[in-house]
Amino acid sequence: MSAPGRPIRISCRRHDWTEALFDHRIAEPTLTFLPDGHRRLPSLLGTPADLDFMECGLMTYVQSVADGLPILALPVFIRAAFRHSYIFVNKNSGIERPSDLEGKRVGTRYEMTANVWARALLADEYGVRLEKIRWVHQTGGADAARFKLPPEVDIQTIGRDVDLLEWLVAGKIDALIHPDLLPLRLLAHDSVRRLFADAAAEERKSYAHSKIVPVMNVVIFRRNEEPAVIKEVFDAFVRAKNTGIDAMEDNRDSALLWYWKAWEDQVALVGRDPVPYSLAKMRPTIDAFIRHAMRHGLLDKTMAADELFVNF
Secondary structure, three states: OOOOOOOEEEEEEOOOOOHHHHHOOOOOOOEEEEOOOOOHHHHHHOOOOOOOEEEEEEEHHHHHHOOOOOOOEEEEEEEEEHHHHEEEEEOOOOOOOOHHHOOOOEEEEEOHHHHHHHHHHHHHHHHHHHHHEEEEEEOOOOOOOOOOOOOOOOOOEEEOOOOHHHHOOOOOOEEEEOOOHHHHHHHOOOOOOOOOOOHHHHHHHHHHHHHHOOOEEEEEEEEOHHHHHHHHHHHHHHHHHHHHHHOOOOOOHHOOOOHHHHHHHHHHHHHOOOOOOHHHHHHHHHHHHHHHHHHOOOOOOOHHHHHOOOOO
């Protein structure tokens, strides 16, 4: 247990795998969980610090370690999602297949973890030449990861005040690769559709081939944290996830009419736990992400999973 008199402050989002930490099904009197998955690094590294553990985007975290910041991560992956379903095109753009993205104006936030995975799937699964795309990059916040692209890559940077969804609807961009949107609201516009007509089928094929579920965020902490506290926090996340997975098996309280079908299909393909909280089991996923980040100009050198994660 943690030292008496020292509450451990942890910030992360409410999620099926963390909800038990907030509704007190998992009781941890020495741990204080704050429902916020968007805190910035100074909250952890400032003097004084506001937090002891925090959720952080994987790309921001990996680049921060490469830059020498004294932080480390638990193998706790709070968000995981395939990205085929978050690639949208304007129906008048002439884009019918992934390779048609070449030569087109594609809106994105280039440095986001989700978009690293999205570009990787386009290149590796469909042979898209990413350097041929005319990228329209929306600049991120202060903690946004940096990137350096070859000079021949066409990339336009736009401000945060631009609404890329409106640009897609109006045809100012031909396609949009972005995770921070509500698909049904975007698809309500007659001019927009998904790149993949059956994105779920493509995502299942992706997993069947690679056995990788893309992960987005991790839980990070200062490297000088007490080992007993690190283990206590990790165990709390594990118990919360197990509780959440158990709750997901009972679909009687869900408003989704065919929840049972989605759950049974998922379990049949990837098992009850698609993203184990285990460095050994997740090493292939982490290694793949590092390779993608290097290819996309987000890292100057390779990094080993053991440099980034506690070995739980």
